[in-house]
Amino acid sequence: MIFGLCLPFGANERHQEAALSSVLTRWEPLEAVRGQKGRTFMAGAGDATPEQRLEKLRGLLMGTRRDTRAARSLARYDKGNVLIGAALHAADRLREGKAPTDLERQLLAVMRAALPDAEIKGWGQVYREAVAKLGNLDVIPQTITSRPVSSGYSMADLVAGFGPVAQEAASMPNTAVVDPEVLATGKSIDSPEFNAGTREFGFGATAFSRSRQAISGQTAENEEATETADAAEDGERTAPSAFNVKLELESFYVHRAVGDQGGGRDEIYWCSASASDKAEGPAYKSQEFGAVKKGDRREFSASNRTVFNGKASTHVMLSVYCWEADQSSSAWYDELHKNLKTLSKTIFETWKWQLYTGVLPGTEVAGWAGEILKLGIFLMEHLRNYDDLSCARAIVLDQFDLALMSHRKTALWHFDGDGHHELTVRYSGDKVPFPEGTLEYVVYEGDNASAPITLPWKSMGAPALASFKGKLHALFLRASDQAVMWTVLDGQTWTPPVRVRTWRSYYPPAMAVYKDKLYCTIVATDGKMVWSVNTTGTSWAETTRSRNYNYAAAPALAAWRNQLWQVDVDLNQKIYENYYDGTDPLWSRSEQWHPWETKRPVGLTTQGNTLWQAVRGTGSREGRVDLTYCEFSGGWKDFATPSNWRVTSGPTLAAHNNRLWIFLRNTSGVLTSSTHSGSAWSDTQPVGFGGEIKPMDEANPAVHNGKLYVAYRRPAPA
Structure with a gap:
């Protein structure tokens, strides 16, 4: 924290002549007072x-x-x-x-x-x-x-x-x-x-x-479990090394x-x-x-x-x-x-x-x-x-x-x-490590990126972001017990994370806004996909199971064509799409529109009338980036990406500042970005200001109040 106090004084005042306290009679009228x-x-x-x-x-x-x-x-x-x-x-x-x-x-x-x-x-x-x-x-x-x-x-x-x-x-x-x-x-x-x-x-x-750092405002049913898990994490904290x-x-x-x-x-x-x-x-x-x-x-x-x-x-x-x-x-x-x-x-x-x-x-x-x-x-x-x-x-x-x-x-x-x-x-001193806490984010205003901003919470997976009712919501997985945690950027301050009901997962959740409601999907610990809705921004409904299949990666969500679309990856590394239109609790039948396979989460975003999907290849296309899009008609179409792109995590997508953005973790582990203005991809640039960012896995973006937020997790300092 920085704090400052300015102390300017007014003009010279005239001093009144008055009788002094008897204690003053003991002082000598000298320049130096003993x-x-x-x-x-x-x-x-x-x-x-x-x-x-x-x-x-x-x-x-x-x-x-x-x-x-x-x-x-x-x-x-x-x-x-x-x-x-x-x-x-x-x-x-x-x-x-x-x-x-x-x-x-x-x-x-x-x-x-x-x-x-x-x-x-x-x-x-x-x-x-x-x-x-x-x-x-x-x-x-x-x-x-x-x-x-x-x-x-x-x-x-x-x-x-x-x-x-x-x-x-x-x-x-x-x-x-x-x-x-x-x-x-x-x-x-x-x-x-x-x-x-x-x-x-x-x-x-x-x-x-x-x-x-302290958890507050949580419901009574979650308080005991939350405090127990947080106490365990607190015990791991040590003073950082000197720099x-x-x-x-x-x-x-x-x-x-x-x-x-x-x-x-x-x-x-x-x-x-x-x-x-x-x-x-x-x-x-x-x-x-x-x-x-x-x-x-x-x-x-x-x-x-x-x-x-x-x-x-x-x-x-x-x-x-x-x-x-x-x-x-x-x-x-x-x-x-x-x-x-x-x-x-x-x-x-x-x-x-x-x-x-x-x-x-x-x-x-x-x-x-x-x-x-x-x-x-x-x-x-x-x-x-x-x-x-x-x-x-x-x-x-x-x-x-x-x-x-x-x-x-x-x-x-x-x-x-x-x-x-x-x-x-x-x-001009040493590069100072951020305090221990694996969650970080970068903010883009236009094309200008901030330095990384750390949050004092650990996660076992990449955080999910979504802007809803004027606030930026984030879901992440608490490392100690795989609990799904929820925090909200309200103005300038992130609220203390609270556990969402009894949810747990081994894969990061996904979020999107659809028909003025905030939706999330998670892979439950039994491997089945469930979803929930938040109508007010203050509480999540009980989960409903959407599929009985087992999944091998985090899902992706985006609202498109008056439907909520989800892309997921099954145990055979196959990619499936399905959607929900709000008319009944069931989602559409899962369809496999592409022959592509992947081991990582898929990037998904909407840009105008177009739904975009980005995939990290495997097998003969190991590490390459495949991109496809779908408009109102004509089905899915492939979209060319530079042949020299190689990634070590799933690419992620966002629409910001009238361009399509893609975020790539390159083979050196550095988080980079590229944008497409409609004619060509820009050269990849490191994300953030002031040095390379090396996240542990995917970086998830979301547009909030005209700014682009990019959240990820990084290794805790040694």
């Missing part, structure tokens, strides 16, 4: 004084200070800002001498990066005074303000109550849960609507939608310049801190880019562009900042972000099993991202006197995202804050 354990906190040129910081906090909590975009934005959350509240609650408990909880220890460490304990206690006192006077604070959730100082707030409390926080964050215009297909195709992940949200709020969070990740800042494009506060300059530099589960990244700072203006594209120095270069096995975390170059960094800056990074790591360790499989759900990631970085906003808002941070994004790339980047090589991240800079990040 902290706990002998540490010295150096005040940078743009730092606020302790007095200014305390008055900023008092105004924020009492509702009298809303003169910056950050302050106004924090007040828009009802359930959120929980880490900010927990930090102030921890400060109050420190003042009272209470032992901190596990979470409070880390929050205090974050604050101690820039503040001495005496000032932290002062913050706690101001917080408690505001709660005593107002009861509810519009920038701190009631889950915190209702808690007495005697009651600590732990990591377990945070996790248990985080659901409403994530839901609220997901409803905000500055939160986007992005379809992973966007990253796979190399497009920018940031929509205009999301960028508008970041400008409005001053920050924004982005995550990629993920399918949950070397290298991320470089390549260039940035200026959509909107940031005028320097002192006179319209726009001098930009970039900073970054990073770490993986295996290594620490450098404290990166770019060269300064002077006189930056709208329309410029600036390149990072070839000798100074690497923000991470090290081993990882589950994820890499980065914080990337775009600064105006009008104030030097403060001494506390690196220490603050080091501790924020530690806090972030602890939170994500709570879901370590999900990072291993690459399936952290997007809304939760966006929620956590927002909370961690709002804590950073809150602290820098109070610690700094100059608002010279244009935009910042905290980014977490899990193994899935790293695998996509290793295929695409580049990614585009927008930093749309006071200015709007589009950053190009280049991946």
Whole structure:
């Protein structure tokens, strides 16, 4: 998953003169303030004084200070800002001498990066005074303000109550849960609507939608068997091997310049801190880019562009900042972000099993991202006197995202804050394996293919796809017990797979839409063909036996000529066609229209008024591709294919973008495609973007919402 938060601040505010808490009288008015354990906190040129910081906090909590975009934005959350509240609650408990909880220890460490304990206690006192006077604070959730100082707030409390926080964050215009297909195709992940949200709020969070590994929403009759089988598969999972990740800042494009506060300059530099589960990244700072203006594209120095270069096995975390170059960094800056990074790591360790499989759900990631970085906003808002941070994004790339980047090589991240800079990040490390899970698919928009997109589920055969009632349905066979599993792509997210009744098969199922109903046929474990219908998209009917013959390969289905056609292969490798017209439960008599034989499933599709059929030959035609078609009259006719085509699995067919597509697994095991425009076949091309795909068997295509989806299974990584 990737998540980002932009932190642009408003113009300089005037600071009110006010009497300070008695705790402030102990501080000396020096550039350097002696902290706990002998540490010295150096005040940078743009730092606020302790007095200014305390008055900023008092105004924020009492509702009298809303003169910056950050302050106004924090007040828009009802359930959120929980880490900010927990930090102030921890400060109050420190003042009272209470032992901190596990979470409070880390929050205090974050604050101690820039503040001495005496000032932290002062913050706690101001917080408690505001709660005593107002009861509810519009920038701190009631889950915190209702808690007495005697009651600590732990990591377990945070996790248990985080659901409403994530839901609220997901409803905000500055939160986007992005379809992973966007990253796979190399497009920018940031929509205009999301960028508008970041400008409005001053920050924004982005995550990629993920399918949950856990099975849910299944019927009671299937639940026990499903959980048992899934538990067996879970026991097989191990952490992936480490790989070397290298991320470089390549260039940035200026959509909107940031005028320097002192006179319209726009001098930009970039900073970054990073770490993986295996290594620490450098404290990166770019060269300064002077006189930056709208329309410029600036390149990072070839000798100074690497923000991470090290081993990882589950994820890499980065914080990337775009600064105006009008104030030097403060001494506390690196220490603050080091501790924020530690806090972030602890939170994500709570879901370590999900990072291993690459399936952290997007809304939760966006929620956590927002909370961690709002804590950073809150602290820098109070610690700094100059608002010279244009935009910042905290980014977490899990193994899935790293695998996509290793295929695409580049990614585009927008930093749309006071200015709007589009950053190009280049991946130049090892090719990253996808997380264990054998199902994958590629999406074609027109003729442009995405990188492979993995799903975290295993199958013992190629998946079947069909578009029905605006959703893409997939059936596959669970490897542990041959159960037929069903998942649906609903918008951007695949639903958790559920077992379909008690169906089992040793051969992949087939699906097609006919007369506004979704049909499937499967070869039952006794070798007989059965079929079922789904009228609503939400449940499958009991199966009905269509044939008493035994079959040796998966069937194929397609709607044609107001009939549902099926092609199957018997134990003698003979190919038969039959159809169903909906008038009675019986299918037509099976007919053998061709002398061809095959050991593999047959490809079948409809293109306009034509039904197409593709076969991998055997015997004297071993590995060759035979193609035939049938129109309304004239029977079946052979259609020439290039003589050099050789395949190791059954060819499959689809009609897309006004052409007939054929998918071929060549003799090197690489998945390729060719198209026919009506005059000739195109040269075969590897399927997908960024490298060769080597599926285990057939790749099944389906057109959905104008895009062509091609699904297959691949060998699990060693």
